[in-house]
Amino acid sequence: MAEEKKVYTRTKGIIEGAVSGFCPGCMHSTVHKLIGEAAEELGALDKLVRVEGVGCCGLGQFYVTCDETIAAHGRAGAVATGVKRSSPDSLVYTYQGDGDLAAIGLAETMSAANRGENFTVIFVNNGIYGMTGGQMAPTTLVGMKSTTTPKGRDPEEHGYPMHMSEIINQLTAPYYIERVSCDTAQHVIKARKAIKKAFQYQLEGRGYCLVEIVTSCPTNWGLDTLKSLDFLRDKMFTEYPLGVFRDKGAEEK
Amino acid sequence: MARIEINAEACKSCSYCVLACPTKTIEIGKEVNSKGYLYAQQVNPDKCIGCAMCGHICPESAIEVWK
Ligand SMILES: Cc1ncc(C[n+]2csc(CCOP(=O)(O)OP(=O)(O)O)c2C)c(N)n1
Ligand code: SF4
Ligand code: SF4
Ligand code: SF4
Ligand SMILES: [Mg+2]
Numbered sequence: 317m318a319e320e321k322k323v324y325t326r327t328k329g330i331i332e333g334a335v336s337g338f339c340p341g342c343m344h345s346t347v348h349k350l351i352g353e354a355a356e357e358l359g360a361l362d363k364l365v366r367v368e369g370v371g372c373c374g375l376g377q378f379y380v381t382c383d384e385t386i387a388a389h390g391r392a393g394a395v396a397t398g399v400k401r402s403s404p405d406s407l408v409y410t411y412q413g414d415g416d417l418a419a420i421g422l423a424e425t426m427s428a429a430n431r432g433e434n435f436t437v438i439f440v441n442n443g444i445y446g447m448t449g450g451q452m453a454p455t456t457l458v459g460m461k462s463t464t465t466p467k468g469r470d471p472e473e474h475g476y477p478m479h480m481s482e483i484i485n486q487l488t489a490p491y492y493i494e495r496v497s498c499d500t501a502q503h504v505i506k507a508r509k510a511i512k513k514a515f516q517y518q519l520e521g522r523g524y525c526l527v528e529i530v531t532s533c534p535t536n537w538g539l540d541t542l543k544s545l546d547f548l549r550d551k552m553f554t555e556y557p558l559g560v561f562r563d564k565g566a567e568e569k
Numbered sequence: 570m571a572r573i574e575i576n577a578e579a580c581k582s583c584s585y586c587v588l589a590c591p592t593k594t595i596e597i598g599k600e601v602n603s604k605g606y607l608y609a610q611q612v613n614p615d616k617c618i619g620c621a622m623c624g625h626i627c628p629e630s631a632i633e634v635w636k
Contacts, residue, residue: 320572324624324634336629340581340606345628501589501622541583 327352329361330379337375341541343531346498347440347507348376351409354512355382360407360519367396367435369412369421372446372533376411390421393428393437400435407515408435414455415445418480422454425480432489432523436514439480439526442533443552450536454478457555462536477555481528485561492517492525493561497553499532499545517565530556571619571636573611579631580608586623586632592616595623 329352330336336345355361366384368377369392377384387395392410400408417425417439425437444462445451452462452469455477459468469477481495492514496507507529514525530552532544539547560566575595580602586595586609594617598610609631611617619636 320570320635322633323619323636324621324632326630326633330630335579335604338628341583341585341628343628345630346626349628349630498626498628501625504625541585542588545585545588 327356329353329355329364329381331381334379336379338372339533339535341532341534341544342372343442343498343529344372344376344440346504347411347438347529347531348379350498350504350508350511351411351438352380354508354515355407357512358515358519360515363405363407365399365403365406365408367392367399367408367410369410369416370447371413371416373411373413373416373440374447390416390419391424392416393421393424393433396435397428397431397433400433404434407518409438409515410435411438412440413446414439414441414443414453414480415451418454418478426484426487429484429490429524429526430487432491434518434521434523436511436518437524437526438511439528440531441480441528441556442531443477444533444536446533446536450533455480455556457551460551479556481526481556481561484526489524490526490562491523491564493528494526494563495528495530495556495558495561497530497548497558499548503558513563513565522565528556530558570615571617571634572614573617573623573635574633575609575611576631576633577602577608578604579629580606581629582606582608583628584609585626585628589622589626591620591622592618
């Protein structure tokens with residue numbers, strides 16, 4: 317009999333034996349492990365530095381093994397700029413929710429992208445403020461109920477969902493922008509590849525990369541884990557189509 | 570022979586692995602872990618092909634796979 321080989325291992329990027337604080341089925345957990353796996357595959361786990369936004373990602377500080385700092389709400393883009401410029405050998409990423417990145421942090425997000433800063437943005441878009449109990453985010457879908465839009469988001473009153481990957485794709489400087497998800501094993505593998513590519517580009521000094529992960533928030537969407545997958549596929553992917561928006565690295569080849 | 574190990578304490582009963590397994594060899598069991606979650610268990614392990622789809626999809630990194 318051929319010798320047995322381990323084909324899937326828990327990443328060293330998350331603390332041994334730790335159980336995440338995220339809700340059942342929440343893909344924040346998935347994204348955390350993918351960051352660890354991607355950095356590990358590049359042999360760069362010891363260079364990894366996390367600049368954390370404010371939101372449910374705050375639970376990640378008790379879960380990951382890398383060095384990290386927490387920015388004031390929305391300001392991760394500015395803090396990461398400082399970290400990366402003063403410590404250029406570090407592999408720096410921001411981890412931000414849609415409320416953090418697209419609402420309170422919009423100015424810092426756009427400015428860092430426009431300067432083409434050489435760090436990686438991990439943007440977790442679940443269409444809602446998860447941490448604070450389900451208020452409307454800029455990314456909340458039209459008609460979607462939240463605690464601040466109890467009758468559903470009404471564009472007349474609340475405007476339309478913001479597509480951050482598309483908006484940042486209007487800028488000249490960004491190097492790589494892709495939108496992925498984690499609802500199937502195939503999508504998880506693709507998401508890991510996207511994060512790994514963004515990290516690789518950073519190590520090569522190529523500049524600003526954004527990986528948007530469209531995810532669910534079963535708790536504040538008020539759906540069980542499996543129904544939240546249906547909502548993600550039927551509603552979120554329609555508004556936020558997955559795919560590569562820009563890859564200057566591929567164009568150069 | 571391919572096999573998996575599920576860390577019952579890390580499992581949160583989301584069922585994503587049950588859905589992802591092409592050979593239908595994982596089920597949510599009837600026992601709870603210390604947090605009160607009914608955790609995933611492997612049934613008919615002989616059918617496991619070691620594809621690791623369960624490992625990839627599991628948000629909690631609760632599954633490891635050998636082949
Ligand atoms: C300056 C400031 N304003 C408001 C808050 C309250 N607050 C904490 S998290 C959050 C929104 C988080 O939403 P998101 O970024 O989408 O993260 P999620 O929890 O959904 O992953 C808000 C408004 C705060 N902590 N600081
Ligand atoms: S509240 Fe939503 S985003 Fe936050 S951990 Fe729970 S499911 Fe995830
Ligand atoms: S390795 Fe593949 S076949 Fe085996 S339990 Fe996991 S998903 Fe199913
Ligand atoms: S995917 Fe992971 S957390 Fe979800 S039921 Fe399976 S083992 Fe448990
Ligand atoms: Mg959110």
